[in-house]
Amino acid sequence: MSTREIGVAIIGYGGMGRAHSFGYAATPVMAALPVRPVVRVITGRDAEKVAAAARAYGIPEWTTDWRSVLDRPDIDLVDICTPPGTHAAIAASAAAAGKAVMCEKPLATSYAEARAAVAAVDEAGVLNAIGFNYRRLPAIGLMKRMVDDGAIGDVRLWRATWLSDEFTDPSVPFDWRFERWQGGTTIADLGAHLLDMALWMVGPIAEVAAQSSTFIRQRSVPGGSRNVEIDDASAGLITFTSGAQGRIEMARSAVRRPCDFTVELNGSHGTLFFDYARLNELWFGDGADRMDLYGMRRIRAEHPTHPHASQLWPIGQGIGYGESFVDQVADLMHAWDAGRFDPDFAQGARVQAVCDALELAARDRRWVRLTEITEAAVAPIGRPAD
Amino acid sequence: MSTREIGVAIIGYGGMGRAHSFGYAATPVMAALPVRPVVRVITGRDAEKVAAAARAYGIPEWTTDWRSVLDRPDIDLVDICTPPGTHAAIAASAAAAGKAVMCEKPLATSYAEARAAVAAVDEAGVLNAIGFNYRRLPAIGLMKRMVDDGAIGDVRLWRATWLSDEFTDPSVPFDWRFERWQGGTTIADLGAHLLDMALWMVGPIAEVAAQSSTFIRQRSVPGGSRNVEIDDASAGLITFTSGAQGRIEMARSAVRRPCDFTVELNGSHGTLFFDYARLNELWFGDGADRMDLYGMRRIRAEHPTHPHASQLWPIGQGIGYGESFVDQVADLMHAWDAGRFDPDFAQGARVQAVCDALELAARDRRWVRLTEITEAAVAPIGRPAD
Amino acid sequence: MSTREIGVAIIGYGGMGRAHSFGYAATPVMAALPVRPVVRVITGRDAEKVAAAARAYGIPEWTTDWRSVLDRPDIDLVDICTPPGTHAAIAASAAAAGKAVMCEKPLATSYAEARAAVAAVDEAGVLNAIGFNYRRLPAIGLMKRMVDDGAIGDVRLWRATWLSDEFTDPSVPFDWRFERWQGGTTIADLGAHLLDMALWMVGPIAEVAAQSSTFIRQRSVPGGSRNVEIDDASAGLITFTSGAQGRIEMARSAVRRPCDFTVELNGSHGTLFFDYARLNELWFGDGADRMDLYGMRRIRAEHPTHPHASQLWPIGQGIGYGESFVDQVADLMHAWDAGRFDPDFAQGARVQAVCDALELAARDRRWVRLTEITEAAVAPIGRPAD
Amino acid sequence: MSTREIGVAIIGYGGMGRAHSFGYAATPVMAALPVRPVVRVITGRDAEKVAAAARAYGIPEWTTDWRSVLDRPDIDLVDICTPPGTHAAIAASAAAAGKAVMCEKPLATSYAEARAAVAAVDEAGVLNAIGFNYRRLPAIGLMKRMVDDGAIGDVRLWRATWLSDEFTDPSVPFDWRFERWQGGTTIADLGAHLLDMALWMVGPIAEVAAQSSTFIRQRSVPGGSRNVEIDDASAGLITFTSGAQGRIEMARSAVRRPCDFTVELNGSHGTLFFDYARLNELWFGDGADRMDLYGMRRIRAEHPTHPHASQLWPIGQGIGYGESFVDQVADLMHAWDAGRFDPDFAQGARVQAVCDALELAARDRRWVRLTEITEAAVAPIGRPAD
Numbered sequence A, B, C, D: 001m002s003t004r005e006i007g008v009a010i011i012g013y014g015g016m017g018r019a020h021s022f023g024y025a026a027t028p029v030m031a032a033l034p035v036r037p038v039v040r041v042i043t044g045r046d047a048e049k050v051a052a053a054a055r056a057y058g059i060p061e062w063t064t065d066w067r068s069v070l071d072r073p074d075i076d077l078v079d080i081c082t083p084p085g086t087h088a089a090i091a092a093s094a095a096a097a098g099k100a101v102m103c104e105k106p107l108a109t110s111y112a113e114a115r116a117a118v119a120a121v122d123e124a125g126v127l128n129a130i131g132f133n134y135r136r137l138p139a140i141g142l143m144k145r146m147v148d149d150g151a152i153g154d155v156r157l158w159r160a161t162w163l164s165d166e167f168t169d170p171s172v173p174f175d176w177r178f179e180r181w182q183g184g185t186t187i188a189d190l191g192a193h194l195l196d197m198a199l200w201m202v203g204p205i206a207e208v209a210a211q212s213s214t215f216i217r218q219r220s221v222p223g224g225s226r227n228v229e230i231d232d233a234s235a236g237l238i239t240f241t242s243g244a245q246g247r248i249e250m251a252r253s254a255v256r257r258p259c260d261f262t263v264e265l266n267g268s269h270g271t272l273f274f275d276y277a278r279l280n281e282l283w284f285g286d287g288a289d290r291m292d293l294y295g296m297r298r299i300r301a302e303h304p305t306h307p308h309a310s311q312l313w314p315i316g317q318g319i320g321y322g323e324s325f326v327d328q329v330a331d332l333m334h335a336w337d338a339g340r341f342d343p344d345f346a347q348g349a350r351v352q353a354v355c356d357a358l359e360l361a362a363r364d365r366r367w368v369r370l371t372e373i374t375e376a377a378v379a380p381i382g383r384p385a386d
Helices: A015-030 A049-056 A066-069 A084-096 A113-125 A138-150 A186-201 A320-335 A345-364 A371-372 B016-029 B045-056 B066-071 B084-096 B109-123 B140-149 B187-199 B321-333 B345-364 B370-374 C015-030 C047-057 C066-069 C084-096 C111-124 C138-148 C187-202 C321-335 C345-364 C372-375 D016-030 D045-055 D068-070 D082-098 D113-122 D138-148 D186-201 D319-334 D347-366 D369-373
Strands: A005-011 A036-043 A061-063 A077-080 A100-104 A128-131 A153-161 A203-214 A219-220 A224-227 A233-240 A243-252 A260-269 A270-275 A282-285 A295-298 B004-011 B035-043 B062-063 B078-079 B099-105 B128-131 B155-164 B205-213 B219-220 B224-227 B233-240 B245-251 B260-267 B270-275 B281-286 B294-302 C004-011 C035-043 C061-063 C075-078 C099-103 C128-131 C155-163 C207-211 C218-221 C225-227 C234-240 C245-253 C260-267 C270-275 C279-288 C297-301 D005-012 D035-043 D059-062 D078-080 D100-104 D129-132 D155-163 D205-213 D219-220 D226-228 D233-240 D245-251 D260-267 D270-274 D281-286 D295-300
Touching: A005 A015, A005 A066, A015 A036, A015 A049, A015 A100, A015 A320, A015 D016, A036 A049, A036 A066, A036 A138, A036 A320, A049 A061, A061 A066, A066 A084, A077 A084, A077 C297, A084 A100, A084 A113, A084 B260, A084 D186, A100 A345, A100 B270, A113 A345, A128 A320, A128 A345, A138 A186, A138 A260, A138 A270, A138 A282, A153 A186, A153 A233, A186 A203, A186 A233, A186 A243, A186 A260, A186 A345, A203 A345, A203 A371, A203 B205, A203 B233, A203 D233, A233 A345, A233 B205, A233 B233, A243 B233, A243 B245, A270 B078, A282 C345, A320 D319, A345 A371, A345 B016, B004 B066, B004 C270, B016 B035, B016 B045, B016 B099, B016 B321, B016 C015, B035 B045, B035 B066, B035 B321, B045 B062, B062 B066, B066 B084, B078 B084, B084 B099, B084 B109, B099 C260, B109 B345, B128 B321, B128 B345, B140 B187, B140 B260, B140 B270, B155 B233, B187 B233, B187 B260, B187 B345, B205 B345, B233 B345, B245 D035, B270 C061, B281 C372, B321 C321, B345 B370, B370 C372, C004 C015, C004 C066, C015 C035, C015 C047, C015 C099, C015 C321, C035 C047, C035 C066, C047 C061, C047 C075, C061 C066, C066 C084, C075 C084, C084 C099, C084 C111, C099 C345, C111 C345, C128 C321, C128 C345, C138 C187, C138 C260, C138 C270, C138 C279, C155 C187, C155 C234, C187 C207, C187 C234, C187 C245, C187 C260, C207 C345, C207 C372, C207 D205, C207 D233, C207 D347, C234 D205, C234 D233, C234 D245, C245 D233, C345 C372, D005 D016, D005 D068, D016 D035, D016 D045, D016 D100, D016 D319, D035 D045, D035 D068, D035 D319, D045 D059, D068 D082, D082 D113, D100 D347, D113 D347, D129 D319, D129 D347, D138 D186, D138 D260, D138 D281, D155 D186, D155 D233, D186 D205, D186 D233, D186 D245, D186 D260, D186 D347, D205 D347, D233 D347, D347 D369
Parallel strands: A005 A036, A005 A077, A036 A061, A077 A100, A100 A128, A153 A243, B004 B035, B004 B078, B035 B062, B078 B099, B099 B128, B155 B245, C004 C035, C004 C075, C035 C061, C075 C099, C099 C128, C155 C245, D005 D035, D005 D078, D035 D059, D078 D100, D100 D129, D155 D245
Antiparallel strands: A153 A260, A203 A233, A219 A224, A233 A243, A260 A270, A270 A282, A282 A295, A295 C297, B155 B260, B205 B233, B219 B224, B233 B245, B260 B270, B270 B281, B281 B294, B294 D295, C155 C260, C207 C234, C218 C225, C234 C245, C260 C270, C270 C279, C279 C297, D155 D260, D205 D233, D219 D226, D233 D245, D260 D270, D270 D281, D281 D295
């Protein structure tokens, strides 16, 4: 137990704060680590709730002043689990204070903000990480490895769909998720994970077309109602710089779809398919297989040879959502001394650029080149001053 | 056996000619029919092959002159199973000869041609039918019925994907399927079925955006190679006039995907999902279900209460592709005396308009309104004179 | 169309009579045949119903006197689709009349009867066939071929379960299916197919233990009720002579299980699994696969290289129940001139011996060796004189 | 963090020791607890390995003398994760020392031993728990609740199969798992979980028949080989005292089956099915459903209304094996003050009685009544003196 401790402050006590807390607590039991994370404090705006969260997650201290943790010498890592609209500013402050930063996705609610966050961590020279936790599932890690190893040849088609029913019920009241500059968009909330996988596995995106809808346009607030500022559902067409094509959809309007995402890659020599509802499986259609075995393999993506799997459970027992955070913390601790984590803020910003491009393409009903976003002097879709 | 006979001529002896032959032979054993189809002749350009086909399909006569069958008084129905580029002209001739016409999909290789075929059958006042056979699968019929019955409320999202591996192998030589004006496009070949379902279940389409790729641009011909004239893979975004949104993809570039299509509808109160690889199942997520039963039902779409199922097999035994032709023939015979079949040529043309719109949208990289196609004096993508 | 005709008489107009009629009608359109079946007459005890069936199935003649067809020179093949209790006697008469015989399973309702039927066809020297139609599904044929080819090594474990809900409803009235000597047993009705596959793929059975239950012991008859004479559900343990072990279950007591059977083989080097609800798939776990591909392949059992598949539909389109009868008829016609069909009555009797052994083992609560059945001078479970 | 601490000693550092360690570390982050477990020490026979395990699992102390922890006042709970053959004796010692005891399954390697362990905890009056962790999966908990609530009516049939490939490779050397009195049997190792579910959901078992095989009879030891003392695969037929029937199979001889268990219940009004490979799903066939919805629901067994689920992750994210230990620890802490846990040692012994009965039935080739085991003065299958 003499391993060097990494002091962690978690900013935000909601569902993601809980999942990250789980990751820090469980990882030292699961994985051999060079340094050991210790969550020292959790912060939140509501004193009663953050106090309860500290008790619930087994964290010894809490505060309502997130800035106060930046001065503490016993805090090495600031882990940001607040609503998206606050990510970039907190991250910049933490970096300026010399802290390593782990930030939940999306990195920001616009590419301009995201770039500012990247600039801040670059300036400070601190380790920075973005929470694309699904990369750490063995099945997704294996998918990436197989693409890189040429198992499917040149990628030609990529498609991904994320369906949830979060917004199907019109009686769900207005909250920050429906505010453009707090919650981002459905494109970013669901799509960020998918786009990260696309960029990671297929490469840069050249241009996009898109379409968005808000089916329930007003939601209740105490004493009245308020206009929903974001999309319920969006879809996009993608051209990768490699020439591959992609199709993406994200919707929070799909009844009895709790959180179902699928990703498929069709290459010149094979196909890979993943369905998150059955997250321990990766489907592989191998063009080199004997024709009398025509079909796909259901790879049980828990084999010790698969990414991260050897530090999880015996094959067949079943890996869950929680393990993605275990693997993320383990990789973060292993990256600690080198000071670089993959994916970092730059990758978070890269994803945000695509989200912005999709939003712009839907608004303007035209194809948008990524360079329109990344080379813009100002954000293409402007955030109002606070 | 005194039922009145309907004399049938099948034009084209390929795979579809075979499937239709099966339908005519098997239906009288399966379904009670008011009139009885009798295939009298099959036609094709290659004498040897059409003769072999006649033997193989149990058809008593064959000829290489399809026009000759139009004069025969013992032929009541002309069933067109040739390559798409020839559909409209044959259909018009058959109609002019006073014959009822069943035409395989797509109705034509352009909306202009399709409209001409509609005009011909309207002028002649003959029964006309387009071969969207998948409508006749009990699972698809049930999907339609449930949408109409309000089982999922207002349709908000429709998505469909058709994946095959027909064109993945670069050594597949050039043939008529790769010619724009013979084979149509991948949009039309695979997408026509999907678009028909969209129009049938969700309603008219207002506008589309799209993207197309040809990954293998040249294919061999004897002594050389030839440019492929069509798309290997395409995708589209759709706005229905109802405000619903749709996403469609069709690709013949997907290794180890033999003929896998999926269709999903998300409505305000429920979800329906169909996967052709498991064609006896329809998935239903009912928003009115008790929350502790959250999930979807796997309806075994072979129950006698389901469309067409009572004339097929006992539930659980398994319906296949062949039965779609049995049901199509049965419905055609039941429609005989009324002289109207659903779907008819007008619906085939309606589908073709969307195919044209998708092709144009992909070419011009912009949203295309359907009225641009349907109100055009000339076809938007012109067919060269023969 | 000059192919020699085989005149067929179908005995029995129920569901199996219909399925066989379909097979005879559809096969000449699907498969190249050396001789061509023509159904000339159908028989049944109820004149009105058999007349209706003749019309429905497109058969030109009907009669209530099945014996009358035995004298007809234009009848070459007698196809028996009556209740099991009548199979053996009709088969013996047909054989004595020199007719080839196709008999639906089970061959009889006891091994003694089945042996008598075998003796009759042997004596007459006629082609004889037993209707284990599921053997003709490409997936099942492929399973057999892969076992024979050593794909899974030495078979160690075989398991099969057949679940239906036919008898779950206590208001289903008494009919011949509940009579021991008319309907046989649930062991025989559902289990015969499974046991045939076991014997075919794994080899002879040495001994069995078993258990049977009748959950609903009385069923209504007009004016009262009658004791159910057979099992609702049974299960057995099997020792093959090879040393492999088997487990079998068959139940008509499983709510919302329409006709779901599964078969799995575990060999020294691999696993094969089949689920009839998804009959176009065969699952193969190959022990020789790379460990990072650990899992099973979902073989799409419609590839032209698979048994029978080349005469069916393009891969991915979906084969159904009907095609099992097409393949059965095709194989029967191909076997015609040789005069031997596989499986024949001897194999039907072999299956019936295991059914008897399971019934005896359940009744006497002990392991029963197959030789107790096959070497008995009299049937171990005696049928009362008519 | 002022919650009262429960000091835990883990006996055994293997896979189960690791899983239990995970449970103790992760639970306080996931679930609100009345008392808080703190693992203080881990023990094992090999100093080097147990020291490494202490480091890996984040446990501050280790020792090779398990008896030493029994004297420590800071240890309240002894958690036994050693090979089965040692369970009962350690449990008895811990109970005698006044410690609460959590014991991994199986409780012992014979019913006689298991009874002795029950007697020891009863005598000492200590809280005692048996590690049937799968009961704590939401899907399994929901299955139990639905059975109790009458969702499927009277249970008629129960079937369960557990397949692994642990023993398929003949080059796996001999170790304690192959020793009858250390590892127990495959019946007990895999079957104990299934039998516990059977007893829990269906009720007491009256009698059993069974069959066992050892396909690989010798395994290597340094310098030679040794006879395998247990079964590779076994199966049983079960009669419940309610009249329901059961079938069970457990095999470590199934290639490419990593740890696949399935459980199905058919009741008078419904069916429930669970497949551990997809552990977040419970299938429900409701006999009261409308016939046009015939089929089964795939319940996503992660809904907050499902047992334990509200303390896990949002629906659709995926629960894994680890969460079963979280839920087990949470329930244990909640049971702490009452001093009674379900399932307790008595239930562990009840399961062991069925394991013994199955083993005896297989050996003696006859039906065995459970009372033969539970009323025997001595164990029916004797363990040799150490």
